[in-house]
Amino acid sequence: MNRDHFWLTEEQFRRIEPHLPTDTRGKERVDDRRVISGIVHVLKSGGRWVDAPPDYGPRKTLWR
Template identity: 75%
Template sequence: MSEFWLSEEQFERLRPLLPDKVRGVARVDDRRVISGIIHVVKSGGRWVDAPACYGPRKTLYNRFVRWAAKGIWQEMFVTLAAAGGPPAEVLIDSTHMKAHRSAGGGKGGRSSRRSGSVEAVATASSTRSLTAKAARSVSC
């Protein structure tokens, strides 16, 4: 997969939404970092596998996590979605979950059974405990 870079126009739309308080060490260019974050998220790879052209991998990860905690990503998505018209592309995402092989039903598979049948009502659901009978002693 080739590198992803935000265009100047795309970054100018995002710039007002980014935090601008600079503390400590000189800040890595936001355009590079956002491009790197998008590259990692799109490729589905690990943060350590991001190409070096985006800057330090730890910076990519830290900004992604910090901005997610502050709600900056959510604000970006809402703002950009509200600004655009109908999408040029429509994406459909599918999600799957693994289930244990017995999750579909009990013994015998998924056949439907009536729990309120005459036989179920007529038969006792449990038997008396033999230990309760043995606990009573005639000699006492």
């Protein structure tokens, strides 16, 4: 993991996880922890979604 990137801790994700959907159909869900960390990274950095580091997964997923 890059030191400049934001990553949710185990404790932070444990608190968020009960609020995530569990009954989804269709496409398999992506790694929620990775995507949420990417969203927070972009919001904290003030950057553009398109410039999000690829470590967080598809940029379009972060944006949506």
